[in-house]
Structures are given as C-alpha cells and as structure tokens.
Amino acid sequence: MQWREMASAVLLSGASLGAAVGLLATSAWLISMASTRPPVLVLEVAIVSVRFFGLSRGVLKYASRILEHNSALKIQSSLRVRIYERFSRLLPGDYSALHRGNLLSEIINDVELAQDLWLRVASPWLASLISGGAGITIIHWLLPACGNAIAAIFLLATFLIPFLAMISGGESEARNYESQLFDQILQVAESAPESLIYNYDRELLNQIDQLQDKITEVEARNAARSGFASAFYFVALGASVIVALRFGAEGALNHHLAGINIAVVALVPLAIFDGLSSLPGAFSQLRLILGAIRNIGPMLEIIDLTTIEESSIPLSVRLEFRAVLPLLPDATTRVISATVSSHETLLISGRSGSGKSSIINALLGFIPYSGEILLNGQKLHPGDAHLFSTLLQDDYLFGTSIRENLKIGNPSAEDQELLEVLEIVELRDFVLNLPAGLDTMIGSLGFNFSGGEKQRLKLARVLLRNTPIFILDEPYEFLDSGQVERISIRVSERLARSALIIVSHLPLPISALSISL
Amino acid sequence: MKPFDPRLLRYSRSSRGFIFAIVLIAVIGATFTIAQAFLLVDLICKFFQDNRAFSSLHAEVVVLGLIFLARALLAFTNDRVSTTASSKMRNELRTEVMKKTLENSGSDTTELGTVGIALLVTKGINSLDSYFAKFLPQLFIAVVVPVVVGITIAWRDWKSGGIILLTIPLIPVFGILIGKFTASATEKKWQTLALLSGYFLDLLSGLTTLKVYGREKLQSKKLDEVGNKYRTETMQVLRVSFLSSLALELVATLSVALLAVTIGLRLVNGSMPLSVGLFVLVLAPEVYWPIRQVSAYFHAAADGVAAFNQLFSILEKPLRNANYVATQVSEISWSELKVCYPNREEIIIPAGKWRPGEIHALIGPSGSGKSTLAGILLGFIYPTEGTVTISDQSGSTDLSTMDLVAWRSLIAWQPQEPKFPIGTVAHILRHAQPQASDSDLTTALLRVDLDPQDLPQGLQTELGTVRQKLSIGQLRKIALARALMKSAPILILDEPTASVDDISENQIANVLRERAKEGAMVLLISHREFMIGSSTHVTSMGVSK
Secondary structure (H helix, E strand, C coil): CHHHHHHHHHHHHHHHHHHHHHHHHHHHHHHHHHCCCCCCHHHHHHHHHHHHHHHHHHHHHHHHHHHHHHHHHHHHHHHHHHHHHHHHHCCCEEEEHHHHHHHHHHHHHHHHHHHHHHHHHHHHHHHHHHHHHHCCCCCCCHHHHHHHHHHHHHHHHHHHHHHHHHCCCCCCHHHHHHHHHHHHHHHHHEEEHHHHHHHHHHHHHHHHHHHHHHHHHHHHHHHHHHHHHHHHHHHHHHHHHHHHHHHHHHHCCCCCCHHHHHHHHHHHHHHHHHHCCCCHHHCCCCCHHHHHHHHHHHCCCCCCCCCCCCCCCCCCCCCEEEEEEECCCCCCCEEEEEEEEEEEEEEEEEECCCCCCHHHHHHCCCEEEEEEECCCCCCCCCCHHHEEEECCCCCCCCCCHHHHHHCCCCCCCCCCHHHHHHHHCHHHHHHHHHHHHHCCCEEECCCCCCCHHHHHHHHHHHHHHCEEEEEEEECCCCCCHHHHHHHHHHHHHHCCCCCEECCCCCCCCCCCCCECC | CCCEEEEEEHHCCEEEEEEHHHHHHHHHHHHHHHHHHHHHHHHHHHHHCCCCHHHHHHHHHHHHHHHHHHHHHHHHHHHHHHHHHHHHHHHHHHHHHHHHHHHHCCHHHHCHHHHHHHHHHHHHHHHHHHHHHHHHHHHHHHHHHHHHHHHHHHHHCHHHHHHHHHHCCHHHHHHHHHHHHHHHHHHHHHHHHEEEEHHHHHHHHHHHHHHHHCHHHHHHHHHHHHHHHHHHHHHHHHHHHHHHHHHHHHHHHHHHHHHHHHHHHHHHCCCCCHHHHHHHHHHHHHHHHHHHHHHHHHHHHHHHHHHHHHHHHHCCCCCCCCCCCCCCEEEEEEEEECCCCCCCCCEEEEEEEECCCCCCEECCCCCCCCCHHHHHHHCCCCCCEEEEEEEECCCCHHHHHHHHHHHCCEEEECCCCCCCEEHHHHHHHCCCCCCCCHHHHHHHHHHHHCCCCCCCCCEEEEEEEECCCCHHHHHHHHHHHHHHHCCCCCEEECCCCCCCHHHHHHHHHHHHHHHHHHCCCEEEEEECCHHHHCEEEECCCCCCC
C-alpha cells in the first residue's frame, strides 16, 4: 500500500519532468520543421503534442506532489508509533536513559527529518532518472552515438552531484550544536526568572551566542563544499550541450541526422538536466538526514522481551523486606528489614537524602538491591508488577484533560468514580467549578495548576487503581497541615484492604507500622 | 500573510546587503542565460541552415563553454553568499528574541510554554531560513529577471514579447488569490504540528508513569490515530496550497506551448526567421522560471512566516519604561490585587504590608495565589488590578515604575520548583555570591542542613538537564542556600521546607529568624506549621472561597 503510493508518486513526478522534455523536443521539432515551410497539415501532430505536454506537466506535478506528501506523512506517523512501541517495551528502570540530556528533543527532530529522505532526496532523484531516461531515448533514437555520450554525462552527473553535495561533512557536528542550542534555549526559557534574580541571564545569552557562532562556522564550511555540486551541474550541462551540438553538426553533414532534428538534439539536454537542478540542494541535506535515520534506526528494532507471565492476584498479600540494601553508586542507601500485609500500613520516614525513595525504586525493580524481597513467601519477580500501584515523586501529568489523566488509573472508570476520588483529595468542587470541568486541559497549553493541585490530581489517579499493594512516595507534599490530616485519613480508609506503603517525612495521623531511616 | 514584511529588515540588519547581492547575482546570471541562448541558437541555425562544420565554428563553441563555466562559478558564489547570510540573519533574530524574552522576565514562557519558546526559537527560526535565504531574494529576482529577459525577447520579436507580457500578470494574480486562501490553513498546520510533536514528547516523557500503570499499550493506538488525524488535516491544506503551484505551472508551460505554436505558424508563413523563433523558444521559460520559483519557495516560506508572526508577538512587546531605583526599602505594601490566568477563576490577593525585620508567612490552600503574590513582588507577573508600593527614604513608588534590574538585585528568591542551569553545585551557588570560596559554599550548605559530602561529587555535583541524582529535598536546600547567600535585604521563599525533615526545618527557621533580626524582610510561603509558627505575621489567602 505504502510502496505502491510511493512508486506512483515517483512515476508521476518523472512523467511530469518528462512532459517538460517532451514540450521542448516537440516544439524544437515544430519550429525547425516550420522553417522549411511545409504544408501546415504536416505540423498538426506536433502542434497537438506541444499543447498536450504543456498541459500535462503541471497536472502530473500536482498529482505527484499530493501522493508524495501523503506517503511522507504516513512514514513519519509510523516511525513515531514504532519508536514509542519500542520504548514502551523497556522496563521502567531503563527510562532514565530516555531523560538523558536532550535525547527526547533529538528523537522528535529526527523523526521529522527522516521523511525528507523520501520527499527531498529519493523521490526527486528517481524522477530525474526517469525523465532523463526518456530524453536520452529520444536523442538515442535520432542519433545513437550522441545518445550514448549524453547518457554517460547525465549518469555521471546524477551520481557525482549527490556525491559532491554529500561529501561536505560536518553535519553531525552542526547537528550536535543545534540540539545543544535547543537545550540551551529551553534552559533560558525555564530558568529565565531565576537567572534574572541571580544575574546569570548574560551568561546564558553568551552561551547561546557561542553555540550560534559554532553553527555558523560549520555551515559556512559546508556551503563552500556543497557549492561544488551546484557548480558541477552547470559544467555537466555545458558539456552535454556542446557534445550534442558536435554530434548534431557532424550527423547532419554525414546525413545520419535530418537537419530539422539538430535543434531537438541540442535543446533536449537543457530539459533533461532541469530535473537535476534541485539535487545539489537536496543532497547537501542528505548526511543530516542519514544521521537522523542512523539515530532512530536502533529505536525501531523490535526487542522481544520474553513475555512475562503475570502472577494471579492473591486474596491477601504479605510483603517482606529481608535486609534489603539498594545498590546505587552515587546515593545514600540504608539496609531495611520490614514486613507489611493486607490491611496494614508501613510508614517509612527519614531525613531527605536518607534513601527513602531508593527503597521504593528497589521494590519496583528500577534499581538492583542486595537482600531479599518476598511476596507471600516467594521471591518477587517481574510478573508481580501488576499487583502494585504507585505514586512516585516524578509521576507525570499528561498534556491532556483531567479526565484522560485520571483514567490512566482506571480506563473504565465512570465520571462518578472520578469525582469520588477527587472528593477524597478535596478537588471535587474545584474541578466542577472550572469552566471545562473534567475536560480542562493540563500542561503548558492548558490550565495553570498550582503545585499542590497537581500533586492531588496524581494522588486521585492512583486511588482509582484496584491492586493489593499501594506504594505512595511523599503523597502529601505541598499540602497544608489541615489538608494532610484530612486527606491522609481518607486515603487510608479508601485503601484499607490493601497493603499500603507510605514514604513521608511528615508525621501522619494514621495507625501504621513505622520505620525510620 | 504578507509576502514581504518590512519588519524583517528592521530586525536583521545584515539582510539588506545580502538581498542586494543575491539579486545582483541573479541579474548577472540572467545575462549569461541570454547570451547562452543567443549563441546556442546561432550555432543550431548555422549547422542546420548553412550546413557549416563543427570545426569551422570553434570560437563560438569555446565562448559558449566559457558561459557555462561562468554560470557554474556564479552558482558556487550564490550558495556561499546565501548560506552565510541566512545563518547570520537567523543568529541576529534569535539573539533579539532571547534578549526580549529575558527582558519580559519570562512572562512569554507562560503564554507559549517553555518547550514552545524553544521550538519557536530553534525550529521556527530555522524554517525562516527558506523565507530569508530563498523566498525573499527570489521575490526581487522575480521582479527584475522577467523584465530583463522579457525586454530581450520583445527586442528580437515584439509579437512574442507581447504574448509574454499578457501572461505574466496572471501569475501574481493567481499566486495572491490562492495564497490568501491558504494563509489561515498554513497557520493551522503549524499549530497541529506543534501539538503532534508535543503529544509524542508528552508520551515519551511520561512513559514511566504509563508503564507503572500498565497503560503503555493503549497509547500506541492513540498515537497512530493522532498521526493519521494530523496527516488528513495537513493533506487538506496541501491540496489547496499546491493548487497555486499548479496554476502557475499551467500558465508558464501553456504560454510556452502557445508561443511555440504561433512561432511555428509564423515560420510557415515566412514572416519570421528561424533564429528568432528558436531564440524565443529557448528564452521564454526563463521568464516564468523565477516567478514559478517564488511560488515553490512560498510554501516552504509560509511555515517560516507563521513562525515569524509568533516571533513578532514577542519582539514587539512594549518595553517597560521604568527607571526608579530604590535604596533602603522601608516598607512594601500592596492594595487588594487581582490576577487572571487563562481560563481560571480570578485570583484575589488581600492587601498587605511588609517591613524590615518581619517574617511574613502566606498560608492558604493550594491555588489561592501565594506563589502569584511572590511573582508580582518579583516583577514577573503584572496584576490586572491593584498596585504594589515600595517605600524608601525618598518616599513611596509604584513597583511598575521601578527599574526591575535594580529592584531584583535587592531580592533573593527561592522558587517552588528550582530550575538550575547546567553546571556544578558550586557554579550555581556562586551566581549568588561570585567571590565565595569553596569553604564559604560548604558553610552555606551546612547552614540549611545539607552536607556537601552527602552529594555524589560534593560541590562538583552536576545539576541541570542531566537526570538529577539528588532528591527533591536536596535540590530545595541548594536553592535555599543560594537564596541565603545572596546578601539581599528582601527574601522571598516559596516552600523552603517542603520535602525537608523536621531537624532541617528547625535549623532553617533559625537562620531565617537571624536574617530577620539583622533587618531583612522575609516572605515565606509554607504549608508547614512549624515554619508558620516561627513567623512574625501570617496572611491567610483564599479564605473567602
């Protein structure tokens, strides 16, 4: 389906360029023939062809551009889905790699660039080969030797122009600076207020200027090199015109070629080279595009994780930490031993930086640990993941509606249930009073939620889950003490049947087994 | 959408010389093209009608070859000039926008979102490239070159010249008509593109959350749907906007076809020599080529123009004309303040007063406007109603008439969610106190109960966009240490002890009391009872709701 559309686009685009060749060839013949003053009837066919080619060129071009762009957008869309699917197969612990530096912004750019391989490079190049082939066939038919010579020059040009344009190099360097620039600008935008208070706004601007200078330098170097490709285009064009003139003149003297066809042989090269004229510019981008494809290539490989068999949901659970020590190179960790069962709450408290969150990360399998974690007496394994619900400190609210965000907790939840959990976190009336209610958008393009409101939305989302074990990491951050008291009691009521682990530096008015780090 | 916006030239000074150079190159190129056509046709006629041998016309062939070489050289120069100049123009514009963004105190970021700004200034400005380096020069070329070539044709044969003259005006007319139609569509495409990229970025950013909720599979179907929706919308736009190229293409090729046929018929009548007929045929496309090229670039440039309108909304924000510099602030007071955020209930902040030596605690439910008041006092947010008055020895002044750079130098601020620049802990702390020694920094951190030895690489620990290895509590303490290191008489602290344990909190409260005793003004936003208890004044916000 995709391939057929792409092939049709190339054929149509080649035919459109071919129509230009046809227009020039037939008009050259028409004019030359007319100059011998034949009866007008002799010219009838040529006149019709000239008009036909004049009309078809634009129409074919229009059709090919539509098909080209449609398939390019399809390619882009399927790339996004495949990249997403690949990442979604990773284990959550591996995602830290995703957040490294500007990887995410690079992926976005690369996907957009990748379609250019088809749109700007492959398609025009193939189309120019088709129309070139058509033009050369005409010349070859009139004068074989001339056709061969021009074919040689044309082929040389179709391969040498891309080669010359591509050897410019330095794109990966420029690309690297470009993505640094994006990061730097994001940084300025994010820390603009702070930079103004602590006087490093100039410092940030200078860093941007330095990056810009580097990009300019690399681009100037590239332009000098890709300029050779544009120059070579005219050299090749000149060579074929002169070669055609020479063969045409000799052919006419030796009576191998009718005089009226000299103009055809000499002018058709102008038209067939027209198809190549966009290539120097297109191919100067090729390295950049290939770089992008190289970057996303590995992300498209489907990794087959051995399908983890999900364990059955037990009626009650007993989770036991036996001398668990999270193994993290650069962070503080402590050994912990504790047990929590259904209908119980384990409260882990401790100073900031004391390793409370590391314990959670170890439990969820994000980081390695020594010691043992047992679930109902069995060693915890990946198939148990669906028994856990978590509220983590870096939980993400998506740039969509409140409803969609909450429904991540339970896709089948009705509005009634959503409002129920919002009531628990004291957001029910607040949300209902918003103009768009549950449809209010979250994120940079949507509603401006305060830190405490966001935290409570995340809490509400996890409350929609129905699993035997809940882990809440600092759930009552940003709330005032009254709210902490009321909400924490209601949350514990709602999750009463589960085994609940709460990490908090705040004292909570709930009965719990406590350990302090 | 205007094809040419004079504001462009104002914001990038280097563009004028560049456009002149490109147009000059194009005119020289056009003369070469005319000479080339003349020689080529002359040679064809001599071979065809006079049966001359190739060897007898070497001189003309050599000149023709030299013309091709000259065009090659010109193409090389053109590439160089346009790349260098466009890169220079982009840099100028980018610097201007970033300066302005900072001058506007980051208030733009709330409108576009930080990723929006970053996309606009990188991808948006890059898409201006085709506008600057290609479309704009081509616009001038399209005016000059067809005239030069058209006059040459009319000089050789006035009838063909007449036909061309009649068809040329059709081209801009079509262009403008269809361009008008697609303007809003292009803007829409730019928006959906941003949304689509945003959606993809959003999914990847929140993948951990989706994964722990076991919802990652549902989203890939949705991503596919959004991609398809975007494709359909874009194709609707393209179908219309490609129509303008189709119209131009048709005018150009059909008039060449029309010329060829009329020339043929006139040749049959014997009313025209072959050399003139071929000359017109070869040159006629050159009349239309620059104009068609304008339309080809126009679509690429339209993206740039859409981005450009957004850029101008930033560039043309009025500058505050305020220059009062306060010394020795003796009181900050504010009347009842009102602030409107997009589609959110108006926030009302009760009037207040704040003097040196006082620790003011702002309390109230989340969303009641505590951070907003901090933003107003810092000069980042302008209230829609009400004023803030600053008193010093020389009297009282409205905050909106004060020089913000000088005003902010008096304030140390700890934001609720600190966003550190890329750099080490030491580097970041030194922004507050450039001459501080390592031991000063250690002291400052210990004062907020953070031992540098607990950080992975001590003072040299890297912060910024690199995945943070520090806990949120530790980051807050670094931000607080930075605020305390700036020897500012006004301290605004937004949740200084959230995610911080009791022992640290006690210590931090002591430090704040000390600073207040020394005469500092402290504004404290907190949910923590202990902190509220250690303040001298408490303002409750959002109680009326």
